[in-house]
Amino acid sequence: KEEAGNAVNETFLPITSSHYLYLSGTPFRAMHSGEFIEEQIFNWTYSDEQSAKENWKGKNNPYLSLPRMVMMTYKIPESIRSVASEGEFDGFDLNLFFSAKGKGEDARFVNENEVQKWLDLIRGAYLPASVDDLKIAVSLGVDKRPPMPFSDTRLLNVLSHTLWFLPSVASCFAMYNLLMQSQNNYYNQGYKINVCAGIKAGVGLDAVKPVIDSMGDPLVTRTITLTCGKLTTGVTVKPWTGIFMLRNLKSPETYFQSAFRVQSPWTVKNEKGEVEIIKHECYVFDFALDRALRQISDYACNLNSENTNPEKNVSEFINFLPVLAYDGSTMEQVNAQAILDITLAGTSATLLAKRWQSALLVNVDNDTLKRLMASTEAMTALENIEAFRNLNKELEVIINKSEAVKKLKKDGVEKLTPKEKKELTEAEKEFKSKRKEVQEKLMKFASRIPVFMYLT
Template structure:
């Protein structure tokens, strides 16, 4: 991997040109072409023989061949539009037409008026997309229905995987004719529509969307149909009747070949189950907030297959909702490794255009950050720093002076000279986004992720002030609040403001909109200016800037050559400890096939390098440094709380059914105090929850009476209470396990070995069950061993520096055990090595 973190962007502007030959026999004809060189140079090359006198040609038109979304078009698109308009082609690229007719064709192409019949996309599947389709087909075709439940499958694939195109190819191979795409983020509509309407593989397929030209009633049922809509619209209730919305009855009446849930992480795995179809819930989800709860079994639709798509389905995987055979994984590291290791003898690298991400973190000067130091560890709080009040033009930052200093800092106008600066010289100051010439050249279009709507408007107002003349060269777009548009409507204003993105500069301000499921190719950097507690939110937003941006290059060496405009993209973060915790958390949860946290982080940052400015110099951080800084804000109390996490135990119906079916496991648990009535409680949970689901399904067809609703609520409250009771008892049981961390010096043993080999009798006295019974419960999925590994790892990592400080190292040369896996000594030593400056 290259360590050139700031490669130069090629300086090109693709052009459509037209010229006429001055020879009388060519009168009335125009040659229409495309180039990434200068038009004069390109046309001159077509007349290689020098002649005396005036030039034998005259250039009559020169137009930029780029749309405001960063995509380009070529002369072939213009030729096609000319033919559609009835203009005759005289041969090759020559047309009998006027300059005005060529201009009209260019404008039509630029604004997307090419008809669907003129499909121009013919790209194929990348290897990992083919692998996802094959694994999914194999599972679907070999699945045996139990209790009438259809199969469901998860694509845990990073953003930019191409889930829409691959899903359509799966549908084609499975011969599905009726596909329903539901999303919690309506902004993804354009991606689903574009692939279906422009790719040659889907000719004849019909796309139905709310308010679109094709409806279910007018669609040709003999041809494949894809219906797209938001979960909130298609499955929401009529507020006046409580029943299905009349306009969407066909969605519920149709039996679908497959239902695809896109951006699934926004709808699932929330602990508090509330009314899914509340009006307020619909508004919130359309605004980009997460839905609280999702349950496939009570959906008022029927389907033969379910496909779930998400770039961050961590909770679903941790909870055991999908087993290994039901998941296809493709991570950012997988993608960048494939890019680096591509064999050029196999042809053009299909991953070449996918940019590498670089995370740049900055420790702000003390006089800027002191207003927002919060909490036990005095950490810099971005939400406090960028807190704002007011509406629209009157919005203002609470700490406007400090935010102004921050704006000055990122353009290099405010950086107090420290002693180290004086020693090292100005050349060692950090590369700042709008100061370093290498970054300034590529950051023409950036996304700023702020805490609130008020903060977005406050930032717009501050950037417009006189002292910020530097930023006046950028068009500032506020993509926040109701006025910015709901769902997909928020995207067009951003693209329109870009015009020709090779010539313009924009800053898009958001507090949630456009941070998932959309593609804006010109974005090359994102500023993380808000706290996000979950790595899902952080990286869903960060990956917005990883969209490939290329130009067709007819002047290159290869006829299919693409000019890559964005080889690198950047994430800027001004809360370093928070940023590195997100990296550590995300990467350790990303690779489900690796147990060693150090290796997981090392693999991830191999392809997403982390550059950190600590106040004196900027340096690249290794895996050890990431983990060291990520752990810097923890305490023994916080580590202990990891054993109180609800994610450590699974109490969903499928797990409880497996438990009930195993007599040995049931006997073991009922030997523990508090589990005496376990069998009866589990039966109540399963039976009541199934009854409630059945009632909710029936409620999709008719409105329940007040008495029925009250009874449904009481039954739901009862089984949820019992489920939570069992969950709490299992968590209480799990909290007894960490005691074994303190009982042994044998750090080469896993905690599992300590329990099963060194202290088996003590384990039974402490927990009430034998270690064999505990192993059985882990195998049934009642306890999550992967999270236990993580908890043990973090405990030992926290413990060792304390011992070393006292001069104690009783474990030199020994392997280090986690819960059920072991780190070799050299691996663990690397973790504690000091990162080079």
């Protein structure tokens, strides 16, 4: 009743009844206002339908065509996000990042250079990482490049038709103008770009018709639809398989009303007259990681009035809506506890633990090693650990040999005899190997600190 703008007010109807049925896809406000008691609330949510789909016994599964949703969240590189970061704790502001000025053909992004970098980023052509993130990725033995929507072959195969949800009409036209520039031929030659914003776009069916018409045969075409609100409620565009959340949305009802636009089934009849499912999965892409996970937490907890355990609510929800998070170094599926941790503290235990594995935490240059050797207390404590029994000797080898090699190189390698050059190479290999060995031991030691922090 409160959510739907076109709802019928029953006080004007000449109908008398003692019972009413209120239907809503996202009834958060009504539930929170206390308008309905628990006995009056009946839920059938995304989790319920996906559970029914998975547990159906026998043939003719009526839920089979309902696609599974996957959320992929990304922390945008600092070199791009800095123009829209509001202090250390306020995070990344999507409305500020995608803010625009002007109308129609004259619309331009305020941060056009950064938005261009973002367009390069989502097609895998721009992914600088900080030194910290690079070293974490290398130390963990993983590829630092996460799957991007328009570069990863697994996603490209699915994302033929996407909806981009922007902050304003000006942002939609600014995005269209930028996408049509020559440096973005990847987009403007590979995709039909629709702008569904402003008065001229119409409302309801008038707004959706040009989008559907632009698709022609959606199995062979590709489209990108830009909106700032139109087509995010009350319409169905079956070929949409992904939505990009490019604006601030604080209320979970608005967020998921928009997100579920891409979850509508898409089936066709094949040559044999059989129904063939085209859309098995659909995607939500969010570039404000903390915000996205907070929406997941709020949605999962608010819709389940029977269970007051937040972790269980979130766990049940993401069992059917897996959430992948890229924190700048690695992309991983996050569990319920991690989502709640990030929601409350801005990071999860897993992500925090990985930061403790950063090679930057362990500096093993000569000056640092000399200071370590000069600290009797530190050396005594370390040598009590089995792995560091011969630490003093190892540090002496590293320092002496590295300084000897440095001196020889300074004097001129060309003056050395072949035998001396061979000895120099061997000495260099030895101290580098020893240095790496000590660093790895100290990194193992550092990685145990989060466990100690937890236990204490």
